[in-house]
Amino acid sequence: MNLSKSERKYLFKALEDGYRSYDQLRIMFRLNLEKNLEEIVKRDPLDNVILALIEWAESQNKLLDLVWGANDQNPHNLPIKNITYQLFYITEKQWEKLYKLLSQIHPTYLDLAFQETFQPKEIVEVDPRLINLKSLEAEETQDTLKDNLIKKREQSSREIPVVLEFVDYLSRMPYEQIDISLQTILSNPNYLPTKSTIPNEFKTWVSEVSHQLNIQLETQKQKESRSNLKIWLSKFTARLQKKDTLLKTQEKNKNLSKFLPTEKIQPYLLISLEDAGSDLLLQGELVLEKDHSKKILKQKPIYIQEQTQAVRCAKNFKKIGNCLKKFIQKSYWKLQHYRSRNSNIRFEPSIIIELFLPIKYFLKPMEAIPLPIKNSTLFAGESRKLCCEHPLTFRILERFETYQNNREYLLRLENNWQEVNDFFISQSPLTSEIIENKFEHHSRYEKWKILEARLRDNQKIGINIISPLKNIQEIKEIMKAIIIAGIPIALWSINLKYTPEKLKTNFLQILTLQDIKSLTSLLNSIKKLREEAYIDDNNEEKLGYGLGFLCDNPYRILSRFEEDDAYTFG
Known part of the structure; x- marks a missing residue:
């Protein structure tokens, strides 16, 4: 834990009042924290020693030990007693x-x-x-x-x-x-x-x-x-x-349980990454949904930090990966908790991760964020790519911000989403002719209004971006068109080694795989492709390298978007 500026100031003054020499601090530190003060800070002026001691305690999660130790050795000192009550309430x-x-x-x-x-x-x-x-x-x-x-x-x-x-x-x-x-x-x-x-x-x-x-x-x-x-x-x-x-009736129920219906539940972890100056703000929510159903059974925020849902994180993959790992671990603990209370439910083995991202992050290999392998001496310092661990889809953060005050765009998304679900279930296995009819193949830069009009006029439900994405202006124009036209599904790549012809072939290959019978099975197929690419030292020749997949379900969103009166769901 970290102290506020005023708390640090009061603690400094209390220690300064209760311990007037380096030797007094050294004795307290040795008796109560069982450490040598000399290993933490040298014999500097006393105010420097006390400040260094507080900073050490904050960094080592030892503030409670320091405050209680100071109070134990000097229980009648009023400033120390007061700061003990102020910070930790009891002695x-x-x-x-x-x-x-x-x-x-x-x-x-x-x-x-x-x-x-x-x-x-x-x-x-x-x-x-x-x-x-x-x-x-x-x-x-x-x-x-x-x-x-x-x-x-x-x-x-x-x-x-x-x-x-x-x-x-x-x-x-x-x-x-x-x-x-x-x-x-x-x-x-x-x-x-x-x-x-x-x-x-x-x-x-x-x-x-x-x-x-x-x-x-x-x-x-x-x-x-x-x-x-x-x-x-x-x-x-x-x-x-x-x-x-x-x-008492365990034997009877053992036979009866064979005939009890078991619900199959798919867990989703929704995580938003929002710009906050030099950092990112991350928020996560666990959603439980019946397989192939629009019905959400449960939606709960995931807390990985004390008292707040939003977590501040530096803008580098390692730090983001550490935060995502905590969200995932907490989600699995929640699932274990729910399972222990509901014997007739069965969870799918993998949590589907949905990252709500600002558009500019679609130019980064977000699927390759490293997740640390924690609590293991054998794998200390090692990690696995996010896409190798979980089915992963991207969501457009700006879409829902736009829809909060533009209901008509939301209605387009809802209608197209229904058609997408029906399309993958009724038309599977898909053929190249079906894909040509319902998916736009976009290969050149153009203003969003032109692309959006074409998507709507031709009644497209998806878009394959077959020119590798390489600049922010291009991706912004495409995503604007997707938002206004209400297109829920898109494929793209940031692998610059691919030509438009190669990407068009690749995307057709992905969408026409024989085992695709739903959006979930499509997502699992994409996970396999990504895993093949990233598990082998980032193999750029593989189809899944740099592969982006957008799948925006209007009924499965972060709670704060639902709280806006202008953004409600049927």
Whole structure:
């Protein structure tokens, strides 16, 4: 985590007030952070040492250790005590007391309290480790709780520290009722009920911390949350009873499940990359859709950064790849979470990635963004191209910005999209004659108004750009025509080795493959072609090298485009 300018200033002044010499800092650092201060900063003037220490702690994710360590060694210093409360709300001793209480209750209580504390987020969005705390070792459990309750410094929907919200819920839990349900579902005669003193100990902790932070907890929202507590207690008990019934009838259901319908779900990850000066802003949303259906079952934002959906990223492929990898990992964790709660659904093995890009990025090999292979010593420093890992399509970011105030262009896209879907299903396998009739073969520079008029007059539903794209003005004119004419599908290449004749042949070959029976199968075929090109050290002779594919579904878009009243869907 990083401090704000004012927070860094207050922390600097507090350390300056509490530690008047290099040796005092060195002792605190050694005792509480178990490191030698000399390895971090030399014996410079004290203000330089303190500033370097803060910068080191920020870069190493050690701010909590530094602040708690400073407070532990000098607990009566008022500036240090105040900055401790300001940054992390509680002291290390208060955390140790809290964790001792948490370790005495069943993980189910923690799970229930987390569900309420982080609303409206789902637990998997906050931290996937929280889903199954009981499977973690004690040390990892403590680190996970500390990360999410303290280090992230988040506020709850009541705008109070999440650690206070969390313990407040635990202090009001109806332990006797839940213990009875737990004992039933666990089928363990040795299950020990929660100690009767635990609720009051939680209440005492909450009272102490809320007083030191000057937070008044008794509000209307708290009264409402108590009502919510009763509701989810009822749901929790019902869920446990249902689970118990299922366990008792497991043999019957084993045979019956063979005949239960299984839903086939295709996950999509929509990611926008928007210019933000010298950086990019990335946002991601996971969409679950029935196979070959317009019906969206679920659409959820993906958070890879604390408290914000938009992530700032440098404009280089390596940094973009790191961010995309995080979006993808979080999406798979979400799918795992959904699957555990819905036994009758089956996800397609690959998430389809849809990148919403500014037009100028169509001149870059965005399909070749490297995704790092994380958490592996064996593959340390290695990566795989995005297009080798996932089916990938591009979307025109400017299209939806244009449509927000131009409804007639959207209607054209919706009509053409329906025709595209019908076309690939009813006409497959496609022939070159069919492609010639419904796809424009564009090979020369011309103003967008001329191209757009021809696309509409000839009732085209797609466009093959058979002259390799090489300059921004050319691609802008083509994409303007595509936007106004409502063309949902396009193929192009940025491989300058190809002639228009070669590209026309290549695109016909792609569109007339025998196994293409839908847009999804077309996308999977394009993935194979790209993989053949990029998996072998960027082979420019392969058909998939530099291959661009546009597939703009008007019904599957980022939520913020739907929020505009001028841009709604039927």
